[in-house]
Amino acid sequence: MTSILPLLLFVVIATVTPGGATTLATASGARFGFARSIPLMLGIAIGLAVLAAVAGLGLGGLLLALPSLQTAVKAVGSAYLLWLAWRIARSGPPNAGNGPAHPITLVNGFLLLWLNPKSWAMTIGAAASFALLASSPNRLALLLSAAFGVAACVSLALWCALGVLLARLFRTPRHWRILNLAMGVLLAASVIPAWR
Template sequence: MDHPEFLTALIAFVVIATITPGGATTLAVASGAQHGFRRSIPLIAGMAGGLCSLGAGSALGLGTAIHTFPQIQVIMQGLGSAYLLWLAWKIARSGAPNATASERRSIGLGGGLLLLWLNPKAWTVTLAAAAAFANLTASATSLAIIMGLAFGVAGSVSLSIWCMGGLLLSQLLRTERQWNAVNGLLAIALVLCIVPLWL
């Protein structure tokens, strides 16, 4: 590692980037409220894995393709927006957890990966980190490993915290009306996450 002093700054950047509200954190809250923490682990693992792969890929220069071919980003924005709208619709219609809801499958590993891979915001954050901390090491492979681990671990911790917040929120909800209101607010929050993608 050529510049170890950059590592602390990278960790701070990654923690702030992963803990702040967004589509992934909103989905983690909704999953924690509806399915509990244990059944949300595959979703969290998928989103953290997505962050890990994006961090590593950005360090290896995969982001160059997005800058070289801007239409790729437009396609990602369109697919990502459609996926977020579909997730918001599912959350809004989920109602209160019950025997039937407990049998419903939560969004799993694949859904979490897809959410991150189609999220231009996640690409932007990881590309910014790769550019800002390129001097951390002279080896692109070493940088990819460091970036992948940093985003993967920070994402796991941050999303777990948000998921636990959703679980705690579920303990406060008693009526179907309360659940519908919270699900509606979470769905709206997810839809609002689409706006920055197009700005």
Template sequence: MSIAEYSPLILFVIVSTFTPGGATTLATASGAHFGYYRSMPFMYGIALGLGSMAACAAAGLGGVILAFPSLQFAMKLAGSLYLMWLAWKMTRSGPPHLHASVKRPTTFVAALWLVWHNPKGWAMTLGAAASFASVASQPVYLVFTLGCLFGIAAMFSLSLWCIAGLLLARLLQTDMQWHFFNALLGLLLAISVIPMWL
């Protein structure tokens, strides 16, 4: 199969992973407060989580989760509460040398947990599996293709957002600018919860 036949899927994955949302907001904040290298476990957790979610969606697990409204609601609620807690911590933090509320980057396990409790992510990866099932000649190829594409694209996207946060941090000179920046990121993170409920 040629690369041209995969191009619609690749475009879908790129747009899905680069669009601003909870993970990209957290990557920007992490880059601003902790730098790129200290943010890598978080980015690896999100990338692995999204890649494994896409693989599971292609294998059929996503359909099972979406078939049980109570399970879907519980996941949505847990994910929303966690994101709101992170948003609250973010808005209360100051410059990197004062950030008493955010002492370390989000961990690999927390990032993985966050992704797997996101019904929007399940819907997106399940939609990709259903829409692009024809690109793979066998189901196992679809599992592998979706898992790899979503994982790689997420890591690349989060890296760019993290670097953007790092560059923004160099422009912020005063405590007031840092408080405004953190409040804005916290607000964006809180807003990112809304699409999960629509």
């Protein structure tokens, strides 16, 4: 077995760079605090771990072989992320009543991850690039699942903590409108790389 360091470096960079999940973790931390955002973060991390395992088992190959299925996944995922971006951008301060009243649940975080085009791209890319690290698809699935799941937990916790810090800095409704608009725009922008 060759070194897994390149895989770990890839996974850390892929999960810590800004995207839909990190933007949602930041927005949730700012709006609801760290503890109330844990279900969202766990849902995303579990979703990514399962998606990485599925990619390691071969679904990635199926998506690469069927471009129409890949396009459908990207379209549905992009539409959902754009809807969330719109909701975040239009929300005001946490106590204004015009944003989400409750944080995203574990199940919704899990489902959201499966609709995120960046997640599909990075897990399929990892499965294709690092397939020789394991002696079987099952071992590759376990390796990818563990690497992506742990890295996602750490990354999302960091981004959520940033959101908590931003919430302490923002005091006025205007500050919150600017933050929410920025988070919405960043989330919407995270869809662009999926269509290149």
